[in-house]
Amino acid sequence: MNRAWASWLRTIIGVILCGIMLFPLYWMVNVSLTPRDDLQKTPPTLFPTSITFEGYRRAISDQLPFLGTSLIIAFGTVILTIAIAAPAAYALAKLNPRGGSVITFVLLVAQMIPGIIMATGFYAIYADLGLLNTLPGLILADSTLAVPFGILVMRAFMIGIPDELLQAAKVDGASSVRTFVSIVLPLSRNAVVTVSLFAFLFAWSDFLFAVILTSSGGPQPFTLGIYQYISNYSKDWNAIMATAVIASLPATVLITLAQRYISAGITAGAVKD
Amino acid sequence: MSSTQSRRTQWTAWGFLTPVVVYLLLFYAYPIGRNLVMGFQNYTARSFVTGEAPYIGLDNYRAVTSSPLFWPTVRHTVIFVVVSLAFQFTIGLGLAQFFTRHFRLSALLRSLFLLPWLLPLIVSASTWRWMFDKDSGIVNYALSLAGIPAEGWTVDPHLSLIAVIVVNIWIGVPFNMVVLYGGLQSIPESLYEAAALDGAGPWKMFTRITLPLLKPVTAVVLLLGLVYTLKVFDIIWITTQGGPANSSQTLATWSYQLSFGPRLQFGLGAAAGNILIVVALIFGLIYIRSQRNQEQL
Numbered sequence: 001m002n003r004a005w006a007s008w009l010r011t012i013i014g015v016i017l018c019g020i021m022l023f024p025l026y027w028m029v030n031v032s033l034t035p036r037d038d039l040q041k042t043p044p045t046l047f048p049t050s051i052t053f054e055g056y057r058r059a060i061s062d063q064l065p066f067l068g069t070s071l072i073i074a075f076g077t078v079i080l081t082i083a084i085a086a087p088a089a090y091a092l093a094k095l096n097p098r099g100g101s102v103i104t105f106v107l108l109v110a111q112m113i114p115g116i117i118m119a120t121g122f123y124a125i126y127a128d129l130g131l132l133n134t135l136p137g138l139i140l141a142d143s144t145l146a147v148p149f150g151i152l153v154m155r156a157f158m159i160g161i162p163d164e165l166l167q168a169a170k171v172d173g174a175s176s177v178r179t180f181v182s183i184v185l186p187l188s189r190n191a192v193v194t195v196s197l198f199a200f201l202f203a204w205s206d207f208l209f210a211v212i213l214t215s216s217g218g219p220q221p222f223t224l225g226i227y228q229y230i231s232n233y234s235k236d237w238n239a240i241m242a243t244a245v246i247a248s249l250p251a252t253v254l255i256t257l258a259q260r261y262i263s264a265g266i267t268a269g270a271v272k273d
Numbered sequence: 274m275s276s277t278q279s280r281r282t283q284w285t286a287w288g289f290l291t292p293v294v295v296y297l298l299l300f301y302a303y304p305i306g307r308n309l310v311m312g313f314q315n316y317t318a319r320s321f322v323t324g325e326a327p328y329i330g331l332d333n334y335r336a337v338t339s340s341p342l343f344w345p346t347v348r349h350t351v352i353f354v355v356v357s358l359a360f361q362f363t364i365g366l367g368l369a370q371f372f373t374r375h376f377r378l379s380a381l382l383r384s385l386f387l388l389p390w391l392l393p394l395i396v397s398a399s400t401w402r403w404m405f406d407k408d409s410g411i412v413n414y415a416l417s418l419a420g421i422p423a424e425g426w427t428v429d430p431h432l433s434l435i436a437v438i439v440v441n442i443w444i445g446v447p448f449n450m451v452v453l454y455g456g457l458q459s460i461p462e463s464l465y466e467a468a469a470l471d472g473a474g475p476w477k478m479f480t481r482i483t484l485p486l487l488k489p490v491t492a493v494v495l496l497l498g499l500v501y502t503l504k505v506f507d508i509i510w511i512t513t514q515g516g517p518a519n520s521s522q523t524l525a526t527w528s529y530q531l532s533f534g535p536r537l538q539f540g541l542g543a544a545a546g547n548i549l550i551v552v553a554l555i556f557g558l559i560y561i562r563s564q565r566n567q568e569q570l
Binding site: 006007008010011013014015017018021022024025027028031039040041042043044083084085087088090091092095096097098100103105106107108109110112113114115116117118120121122123124125127128140141143144147151176180201204205207208211212223226227230237240241244247248251252254255259 | 282283285286287289290292293294297300301303304305306307308311316321368371372374376377378379382384385386387388391392393394395396397399400401402403404408409410411414443446500503504506507510511525528529532533542543546547549550553554557558
């Protein structure tokens, strides 16, 4: 009886703490549904009593191309990341390359380089190559957010694949490429999914590379769309917040559908090397 | 036989590694190298057009470190990092401890806590910017209920650094919570049971068992957190643009401001960025070393 009470009490406290933590998100949704004229009211409208979708209408008509660009960039980054990271992770985990530990070390260090340095360097290079304001340019830059992380996570996972399995494939005459494609990759499905999710989120959320590499024209992601909204129409906060709500959907969907992958990714990226 | 075989395995292994080696050279080494070189050049907007960027030795570094903005920027960076980490860690540990006991909905609530960390920073930062609004923001309204007068959190030079720190703490708590929760899970329950039999109270258990056994994970969270917090650009730039009057400028935003601000002084921006990289790498290497030592134990 007492224990059941303690458990319920904890649930109640947990819900309250969660409510405090997520309050800004509630506020984002609330503002997105509030009519523009009510936004300046004091006290602020705490609940969306007179709901309006004018913010969403504005957001969709203004921001849809930006959101589409972001989707293309995010999927491009996922494909590039997996294509580069999966073979590397396999080699580091199972093929004992001489000097492999140097690569692992470089990957750990690479994750620590501040983005502003990478972005300034990319800007100078892209200016010479004519890659500024292009989709491939931004996808390549965004992939640097995910490749080192992706290799380290997949490597940690692939180490756990039993060597006997790979030996057996070799005895049966499978080449190393064949072994990688038909045994290692299918067995590493969970790690590949985790890395893909994170690569998607990293690219979807990127603001720094976008603002430096694509701010002078060409296709732009929604992060810049919102940023221009803030700078230009600072009165239309319901449209800004409506765009923010739409932009939050991928993360929210991912966390509901793939919660265990995400916790696994955070812990693997941080604790193991 | 075995030596030719091992040579062949080496060839295969490096075959699989070649793409990533090329990738690291082109998309890491080259931009970083380019940035390093720019730090020694008089690199301006004109340089992109004419291709002329004369080498000027350490002039950029001299100009950056003797700028009246240098020490205030360093001070903001240190305050930003230290205060953020202290609060993120304390709150994260408290929440992790709270979630170690299973209760109804605990798994669901724990995963909801991750949301702030996974959302695009532009979303979180612009939401906070509106919450901090002087006239219509919910923060000032809540404070007014407690009798505190309205403040312009993002537009007052005395408050802007506090505002960006608050946003950064909010975003960093989930990471701390998840990693510390993992650490707490690995402390054997039997230790607490034995201590309870010896009559130890909750505080004693926390200071004598939890904290010492959590030390390796604490090192991970704080060192990685430090490296990540030094890098923070988006949150500050979207919330305050480093202002007003540079009052929330850190090394990362200052480097951006120098390179891409109205005067396009890429050489100076690169120099400021390179100072940042050195600091980040020092702590990064300490982190990697602490991880290695742990693995050897």
